[in-house]
Amino acid sequence: MSKLIFNRRRFLGTAAMTGAALASPAYLRRAHAQGGEVNIWTYNDFVPEAFKKQFEAETGIKVNVRLVDDQGKQFNLLAAEQPNPSVDIMTVAGHRFLQFIESDLLAPMDTDRLSNWDKINPTFSESDWSTINGNKWGVPILSGMEVLSYNTDLVTAEEAQTWDTLFSEKYKGQTAYIIQDMLSIVMLMKGYDGNFIEYADDHEKAAEIMAEIQQFMIEKKPLVRKYYDSGAEIQQMFVNQDIALGHSWNGPAAALINDGFPLAMSIPQEGSYGFVYTLNVANNAPNADNAYTFLDAMLSSPEIGAAMTKASGFISTYKDSAQYLTDLEKKSTSFPEEQLANLQFFRAEQNELKYGLMDPAVEAIKAA
Amino acid sequence: MSNEAASRATQDVDAHTRVGRTFWGRLSNWSPYRALMGLVTASPRRQFLILAIFPLLWVLTQHLGPMLQMVRVSLTDAYPVAPGVEQHFTLDNYARFFGDQIFWQPFFRTLIFAGGFTFCTLILTYPVAYFLARHVSRKNQMLFLLLLLIPFWVGEIVRTYAIMILLGNTGALNLVLQSLGLIDRPIPFMYTSFSMGVGIVYLTALYMLLPLYSALEKLPRSYNEAAADLGAGAWTRFRRVTLPLTIEGISSGCTLVFLISTGFYATPVLLGGPSTTTFAETIAGFFHVAGDEWPTGAAFATIMFFAALVLTAVFQKLMNALRKGDTK
Numbered sequence: 001m002s003k004l005i006f007n008r009r010r011f012l013g014t015a016a017m018t019g020a021a022l023a024s025p026a027y028l029r030r031a032h033a034q035g036g037e038v039n040i041w042t043y044n045d046f047v048p049e050a051f052k053k054q055f056e057a058e059t060g061i062k063v064n065v066r067l068v069d070d071q072g073k074q075f076n077l078l079a080a081e082q083p084n085p086s087v088d089i090m091t092v093a094g095h096r097f098l099q100f101i102e103s104d105l106l107a108p109m110d111t112d113r114l115s116n117w118d119k120i121n122p123t124f125s126e127s128d129w130s131t132i133n134g135n136k137w138g139v140p141i142l143s144g145m146e147v148l149s150y151n152t153d154l155v156t157a158e159e160a161q162t163w164d165t166l167f168s169e170k171y172k173g174q175t176a177y178i179i180q181d182m183l184s185i186v187m188l189m190k191g192y193d194g195n196f197i198e199y200a201d202d203h204e205k206a207a208e209i210m211a212e213i214q215q216f217m218i219e220k221k222p223l224v225r226k227y228y229d230s231g232a233e234i235q236q237m238f239v240n241q242d243i244a245l246g247h248s249w250n251g252p253a254a255a256l257i258n259d260g261f262p263l264a265m266s267i268p269q270e271g272s273y274g275f276v277y278t279l280n281v282a283n284n285a286p287n288a289d290n291a292y293t294f295l296d297a298m299l300s301s302p303e304i305g306a307a308m309t310k311a312s313g314f315i316s317t318y319k320d321s322a323q324y325l326t327d328l329e330k331k332s333t334s335f336p337e338e339q340l341a342n343l344q345f346f347r348a349e350q351n352e353l354k355y356g357l358m359d360p361a362v363e364a365i366k367a368a
Numbered sequence: 369m370s371n372e373a374a375s376r377a378t379q380d381v382d383a384h385t386r387v388g389r390t391f392w393g394r395l396s397n398w399s400p401y402r403a404l405m406g407l408v409t410a411s412p413r414r415q416f417l418i419l420a421i422f423p424l425l426w427v428l429t430q431h432l433g434p435m436l437q438m439v440r441v442s443l444t445d446a447y448p449v450a451p452g453v454e455q456h457f458t459l460d461n462y463a464r465f466f467g468d469q470i471f472w473q474p475f476f477r478t479l480i481f482a483g484g485f486t487f488c489t490l491i492l493t494y495p496v497a498y499f500l501a502r503h504v505s506r507k508n509q510m511l512f513l514l515l516l517l518i519p520f521w522v523g524e525i526v527r528t529y530a531i532m533i534l535l536g537n538t539g540a541l542n543l544v545l546q547s548l549g550l551i552d553r554p555i556p557f558m559y560t561s562f563s564m565g566v567g568i569v570y571l572t573a574l575y576m577l578l579p580l581y582s583a584l585e586k587l588p589r590s591y592n593e594a595a596a597d598l599g600a601g602a603w604t605r606f607r608r609v610t611l612p613l614t615i616e617g618i619s620s621g622c623t624l625v626f627l628i629s630t631g632f633y634a635t636p637v638l639l640g641g642p643s644t645t646t647f648a649e650t651i652a653g654f655f656h657v658a659g660d661e662w663p664t665g666a667a668f669a670t671i672m673f674f675a676a677l678v679l680t681a682v683f684q685k686l687m688n689a690l691r692k693g694d695t696k
Contacts, residue, residue: 072656080448103450173556224642226559240536242558359657366645366653367474 035060038290041068041077042091044232045255045311046142046277051304055297061290069230071096078105078282085282088291094129094276095346097137099355107283108135113292116299124276124317129348138278139295141305142251142314145274145343146181147265149253150245151238160266163189166245167220176226176237177247179217179362181273184346185247186213188271196350203353210357217361218368227366231255238263254313254332265332267339274345276317309333435673442666450660461667471650475672478647479679481561482629485568489576489625490618492569497580497617498610502589513581520574528638531567532558535639559641567639572628576621583617584610612691619687623680630676647672 040047044067052063066087068074074090081087082105092100100106111117117125117139124130124140150160154174159165163185166175184194192209193199199206225243228234231252237243238256248265256263279298281291298304305318306325315333316322322330335343395401409415441447445458465471500512519527534540535557542554557563587610595605633648640646647668654665 070656076448076655076657076662079450082448221642225556227642229637236532240532240538240558241554242537242556355657359661362657363650363653364470366642367470367650 036287036290037062037064038089038287038294039064039066039087040089040091040279040294041066041074041087042089042279043068043277043312046091046308047298048304048307048311051298051307055294059293059297061293063294075100075103075105079103083284084286085284086286087282088285088287089279089294090282091277092138092280093346094138094140094278095348096351097129097132097278098348098351100280101132101137104283106137107281107285107288109137109139109281110292111136114139114296114299116296119299119302119319120317121319129276129345130278132348138280139299140276140278140317141298142277142308142312143274143317144249144251144277144314145267146185146272147248147250147253148245148268149234149238149248149263149265151241151243152262152264154244157264157266160245160264161269163268163270166247167223169223171244172223173225174242174244175224175246176228176234176243177224178229179227179365180358182217182247183210183213183358183361184273185270186216188273190216194273195344195347196354197347199353200350206353207357210361214361214364217365221365221368250315250333251313254329255311256313257332258310258313258329265335267335267342269342271342271344274343276345277314438666439670441663442670444663446660447662447666458663461664462671464664465668465671471668474645474647474650475675477645478630478672479675481564481568481644481646482626482676485565485572485629486576486622486626488565489569489572490622493573493576493621494580494618497577497584501581501584501587509585516574516577519570524571525634525638527571528567528635531563531570531639535563535566558639559644561640561644564636564640564644567635568629568632571632571635572625575624575628579617579620579624580614581617583614587613615687615691619684623683626683627676627680630672 038061040063042065047063047065052065055061056063068091071093074092075096078085078087078090078100092106097106120140124143125136130136130138130140148160148163148166155165155171165171166177187194187209190213192213196206199209226233226237228237231249234243234246234248235252235256237246238261250265253263253265257265279295281288281295285291299318302316302318302321303324305316305321306323308314309316309321309325310329313332325333408418442461443457443459445456445460446453447455449455465475496516500509504512519530532539536542537554537556537558539557541557542551545551545555557566591609591613592605595609600608631648632646633652636644636646636649640649651665651668651672654661654668
């Protein structure tokens with residue numbers, strides 16, 4: 001039954017947004033009808049369907065969306081296609097920029113071509129991580145964080161104040177997490193720097209710490225029900241009551257909360273990490289002009305930002321988008337101040353060191 | 369000329385005229401076409417070569433080509449090659465597998481799972497094939513086969529999701545067990561080797577069933593009748609007559625199911641748990657991780673490919689030995 005409600009609500013939400021978009025000022029009509037296409041790699045629900053349809057109708061540019069669920073997969077796909085990629089716009093998390101930039105996979109963002117750039121909250125558009133080598137590399141669209149999600153019928157809010165609950169015998173076989181993300185969080189739990197900035201000059205210590213974390217995760221393996229990869233998977237597991245709690249991104253969890261599922265989120269006291277999704281133009285993009293037209297149109301209205309939040313559950317980076325959210329949606333995309341104080345953003349400076357140690361650890365944990 | 373002969377000659381002329389009017393008729397009468405056909409069919413050897421060239425091209429480009437490319441990638445130190453990076457020959461990717469025991473566990477787990485699931489599939493499908501071949505009337509056999517084919521009209525992922533719906537905590541199986549009062553709390557079937565096994569057996573059953581059906585259907589009923597006349601009981605008839613004479617079907621079915629099972633990816637990902645990681649998942653991990661890990665993934669895929677081939681060859685040898693032993 002919850003599935004039916006989910007679909008009906010989503011349909012009503014989409015219909016409402018379609019109506020709002022069609023009734024809204026013709027912000028796209030300024031763009032002259034140029035035709036052609038734009039190819040986008042992005043996550044599910046990041047490009048609102050109503051916006052896409054209106055954009056296609058008013059510009060004549062066909063929007064081809066290919067869904068992705070992982071940064072590494074995007075990197076490999078793009079690396080294999082360069083120097084003639086099939087994609088124009090891709091979705092890179094801010095803390096993964098550097099890897100893409102160093103491999104010449106992204107083109108610097110020409111913000112002068114985006115008349116709506118100032119519609120992004122400066123917290124996201126002008127922050128340190130968004131500027132690398134003196135250039136902007138992406139349009140921030142959604143902000144997310146690693147949270148502890150829990151079924152409120154089975155787990156108390158107090159238990160959800162610590163990541164230890166995820167590894168407790170009480171919930172044996174009722175938990176799920178993404179291994180790679182959990183490695184950073186377990187480092188925080190044990191008092192280490194999950195961004196590896198502190199170990200920039202001591203790679204040996206970094207390797208020792210990662211070995212310790214890997215060992216911990218292998219020891220705790222009998223307690224976990226499922227290692228998962230995509231947001232849809234953990235939603236499915238919560239709905240089917242296969243798990244009681246799990247690590248997740250706030251977006252998929254918020255989507256379930258908005259749907260009326262008895263779920264809540266917390267940023268536990270040991271801390272957690274936040275990240276920002278950005279839309280980026282690929283180096284040698286075949287339809288770069290159309291890509292900029294699309295990005296500028298996407299930034300044109302806070303309603304579009306709100307639509308992205310409604311569909312994905314992630315927090316919009318657009319100024320004033322919250323006014324288009326319902327009270328429940330506002331609640332599901334906000335956290336108490338004391339929990340937000342435990343949050344820090346993923347950083348990219350030591351990604352080579354970090355992922356050089358983390359990727360083999362993930363394989364080792366899975367294989368063990 | 370009799371009237372009948374005259375009428376037949378007229379019909380032949382009419383038919384020839386009709387053929388001459390059709391496209392193929394005109395083409396076959398066209399002299400360059402006739403010259404070309406003469407050239408092509410001049411000798412049996414040439415005819416064979418021309419007929420073989422298209423299947424050969426298909427096999428080389430569509431089957432062997434990607435595998436050879438995978439082997440090539442496995443022998444390099446970088447792929448895809450980043451700008452300014454030079455690609456070198458190396459055996460390090462193979463050495464990584466043999467040098468790190470952490471990868472042996474999913475490797476051997478996959479082979480054991482594949483062997484076990486193949487055996488389960490055989491045990492489950494043999495009675496079905498037997499019933500179909502021996503107890504269903506010939507005119508109804510095609511209908512039954514079509515019924516068995518219905519699940520295969522949809523793809524692997526859809527069928528895997530069907531298993532999830534069946535085995536989930538709120539799935540049909542748990543609901544039935546609860547409604548019968550047999551359990552209070554749902555049994556966690558999902559994300560275990562059990563759910564993965566159910567999925568793989570379900571997905572591969574047809575590949576076992578068809579060779580078994582074919583072998584059983586060819587087996588003359590008179591053999592069993594003769595054995596019965598000589599006093600053999602049902603079990604003896606099955607063990608001494610039916611089983612040995614259907615060993616070819618068993619061998620083909622097991623080979624197919626084993627090879628398919630070693631390569632399954634989506635089913636273990638969706639139905640398996642943390643302790644069922646298969647080698648296909650390990651290999652996929654190398655292709656998903658950002659960086660120069662494709663050659664390692666390619667090397668691991670090549671190792672699995674050859675390991676599966678060697679095991680299949682050993683199995684076939686064993687089956688041949690069994691067959692020869694029975695005919696002595």
